[in-house]
Amino acid sequence: MSQAESGNSQRLRLVNYLKLIEDLWQKLYYVKWNPKSFAMLTRLAQDMVQNARERDDERLRNLVAQLEQHIKNCAVSGGIPSEPDRQRLTALIEAVRNILTASSGYNASDEPRTRPLLSPLPEIVLIAPDENPPLVAKLEDAGYRIRHIADLVEAEQRLRERVPGAIIVDVDFSGGPEPATALIAQLRAETDLRAPVLFLAERNDISARLEAVRAGGVAYFSKPFENDELLDVLRELLLPQTSQGYFRVLIVNDQPAEAWEMAGALEEKGIIPRVVIQPLQVLQDIHRFRPDLLLIDLDIKEVSGQELAQVITQHRDCDTLPIILLCLPADVPNYLSNLDVPGTSLLTKPAPISYLCWEIKQRLRRARAMRIKLGSLTDNDPISGLFNRRRYLTLLERAIETLGLSAQSQAVMFIVLDNLRSIRDSAGVAAADEVVGQAARRLRQVLNQDQQAARFSDAMFAALIPNLIGEPLLALARRIRDALETGFYQVGEQALLLRTSVGVALATDRSQDHLMLIQRADLACGLAREAKGERIVLQQTELKDKRDQEASSRARMLEQVREIVAHERLWLVFQPIASMRGDTNERYEVLLRLRGNDGQELVPGSVFGVVYNHELGQALDRWVIEHVLDMLRQRQRKTTVFIKILPVTLQDRTLSGWLRERLEQTGVEAQNLVFEVAESTAERSLRDMFGFLGGIKMLGCGFCLDRFGRGADSLSLLKNLGADYVKLDMYFVNGLAKDPKKQAQIKELTKNLETLGAATIVGGVEDVKAMPILWSLGVDLIQGFFLQHPYREMSYDFSGAAF
Structure with a gap:
């Protein structure tokens, strides 16, 4: 075998392994989860690593090794991987596929994997009597090629020679609206003009609108109109020309003959269909195909069609997906009475194919228009047209999670419009908004398609810059500054100038938290504003100095903690946790206090922030547990003590054995100990959490999830961990009495927690005002200065303070 044939054979084996891994992963996630089948992924990844070693491609070998290690790590927990782990697994598969595709031209999957791709925007003909209509600039800023014609004779000649992507007609010529309207009607009749026509007019009455419709108009705007509204409508009308794979329909039908007949009819109408014969694979196919509409036959055998439709609409990726359901005429009364699936239409079969295609196209057009509007409202800033802060943070978090795969670095660039406030004060809010809009368009012209931009706050743009x-990177920052600062911003009769400052923070590995990256970019912006030169700061040298300082400070703190432990300069204090439901059982949270060399008490956060992932943190946790057990052994009354655990202790595989021995030596019942772990720590260390919980729960100890309710999916995490107690994050307590929204959130949380069998604890209660509110919201237990400040003795009178 030649060297070329051998290399091709190796590549094909890797492609096959990758497809097997991807197919199995998607079936596990979308069809049915099975831990034993997930173990098969590990074996497939191991085989792929062996085959990749024969390839002379170091990056491919490295990515395949990362894929194998990630699958192994996910398999350790025995449960479904967390959302970040799922994203990482998908990104690794995608990165390996991209390398195989780039090296061979082979496409590892023939399935469309993304939303429709946009081709270059077509030419727009604007027929308007004005010499320089403002709409021309707006359309050009949006990326369209504009041909403005101010004469109807010239317009007719142009449209007979060449059909544009769309036609916008301002009918208010000096001779009245009739000539312009008649021109369009004549051209549509004589030349079969297919381009969408949008009419602009002073009149807003129904007669004028009817004349426009008869002439062939598809949109009508009465003056004055919103340019952004016109652009949204134009974008929607041009989708058939600018989108590859414009409409996609997923047909779920276990009768192949019926399904393929529908698919063939849809293809003739320019709609891309896909047929699913096995209904249980529908979520997997929705993920791959990204359909615009589902067509489901309710008369399927493997599973109830009604239940399948309900499952689909309950899935977060499909809750806005339009669905058409087909059923036999005899089943219509039953479905009309019992079918409760939002956003669906019910048709009887066999439906005439022509009518079915017409109904599908109507639903598709309405659904896509609604998605565009909702997407714009949800993800975009209305003034600048850029992404909003929430969308930018989501993109940044995903980018950091996949760092090292598609991108080797990610930079957060903040661009502050330094004098926007003074423009607003002097020229007004409308003028300031216009400046922001113009500045955003200039920014978009500098950035390429891989560089995302957002309006992060009132006077700040943010850009996400990969692989620079x-x-x-500094050169790009200078081009952005020059684009925004060079030339006037024309607002009415005013000519305004902008002054900017640019701060940049860089991430080159996944260990960097996305919020810390934001903080560093913000700090760089502050330094840039104070600078006298070019007002651009890349926080790189400053970061190194800061890291050196932090490392030195950390080393000094660790040495101080070692001395404190060696000389026993540490003690415990206790704060009561009281029931609001008449339960007089004694509960305390234990807190560790330390005294430095100078005799002053150290701030606990400064200590735990250093030892949280160091072996000294493990030693401190064991010291606390041992002294709590000694105190409980001497105590006459039954008392439950809550003990906070540092992340490093979660990794201690010898903890459960050591704890069992100490419980036996002291005679303390395991149920008197409740271990607390912060929700954020549990999310980041799920594999360690499962090992830790397995050990303490086998002994009979309790578990409390601390600082709960602010995570990405707090309730799902709780379901996986199974806590006995949940202590809500302090966010919910601050300003509770005057915040109905927080009260509603707590009420909903307590209901869910009660269903999951977890008691609710609210800490930070400092005055009596919160008491009736917390009681009415269903809170079980409270803690805070209102009961008692942390004290060395467990001396709170629970019997006299039952609520």
Whole structure:
């Protein structure tokens, strides 16, 4: 076998392994989860690593090794991987596929994997009597090629020679609206003009609108109109020309003959269909195909069609997906009485194919228009047209999670419009908004398609810049500054100038938290505003100095903690946790206090922030547990003590054995100990959490999830961990009495927690005002200065303070 044939054979084996891994992963996630089948992924990844070693491609070998290690790590927990782990697994598969595709031209999957791709925007003909209509600039800023014609004779000649992507007609010529309307009607009759026509007019009455419709108009705007509204409508009308794979329909039908007949009819109408014969694979196919509409036959055998439709609408990726359901005429009364699936239509079969295609196209057009509007409202800033802060943070978090795969670095660039406030004060809010809009368009012209931009706050843009470091990154920052600062911003009769400052923070590995990256970019912006030169700061040298300082400070703190432990300069204090439901059982949270060399008490956060992932943290946790057990052994009354655990202790595989021995030696019942772990720590260390919980729960100890309710999916995490107690995050307590929204959130949380068998604890209660509110919201237990400040003795009178 030649060397070329051998290399091709190796590549095909890797492609096959990758497809097997991806197919199995999607079936596990979308069809049915099975831990034993997930173990098969590990074996497939191991085989792929062996085959990749024969390839002379170091990056491919490295990515395949990362894929194998990630699958192994996910398999350790025995449960479904967390959302970040799922994203990482999908990104690794995608990265390996991209390398195989780039090296061979082979496409590892023939399935469409993304939303429709947009081709270059077509030419727009604007027929308007004005010499320089403002709409021309708006359309050009949006990326359209504009041909403005102010004469109806010239317009007719142009449209007979060449059909544009769309036609916008301002009918208010000096001779009245009739000539312009008649021109369009004549051209549509004589030349079969297919381009969408949008009419602009002073009149807003129904007669004028009817004339426009008869002439062939598809949209009508009465003056004055919103340019952004016109652009949204134009974008929607041009989708058939600008989108590859414009409409996609997923047909779920276990009768192949019926399904393929429908698919063939839809293809003739320019709609891309896909047929699913096995209904249980529908979520997997929705993920791959990204359909615009589902067509489901309710008369399927493997599973109830009604239940399948309900499952689909309850899935977060499909809750806005339009669905058409087909049923036999005899079943209509039953479905009309019992079918409760939002956003669906019910048709009887066999439906005439022509009518079915017409209904599908109507639903598709309405659904896509609604998605565009909702997407714009949800993800975009209305003034600048850029992404909003929430969308930017989501993109940044995903980018950091996949760092090292598609991108080797990610930079957060903040661009502050330094004098926007003074423009608003002097020229007004409308003028300031216009400046922001113009500045955003200038920014978009500098950035390429891989560089995302957002309006992060009132006077700040943010850009996400992959794969640029050092001088090229600074050069881009200078181009952005120059684009925004050079030339006037024309607002009415005013000519305004902008002054900017640019701060940049760089991430080159996944260990960097996305919020810390934001903080560093914000700090760089502050330094840039104070600078006298070019007002651009890349926080790189400053970061190194800061890291050196932090490392030195950390080393000094660790040495101080060692001395404190060696000389026993540490003690415990206790704060009561009281029931609001008449339960007089004694509960305390234990808190560790330390005294430095100078005799002053150290701030606990400064200590735990250093030892949280160091072996000294493990030693401190064991010291606390041992002294709590000694105190409980001497105590006459039954008392439950809550003990906070540092992340490093979660990794201690010897903890459960050591704890069992100490419980036996002291005679303390395991149920008197409740271990607390913060929700954020549990999310980041799920594999360690499962090992830790397995050990303490086998002994009979309790578990409390601390600082709960602010995570990405707090309730799902709780379901996986199974806590006995949940202590709500302090966010919910601050300003509770005057915040109905927080009260509603707590009420909903307590209901869910009660269903899951977890008691609710609210800490930070400092005055009596919160008491009736917390009681009415269903809170079980409270803690805070209102009961008692932390005290060395467990001396609170629970019997006299039952609520």
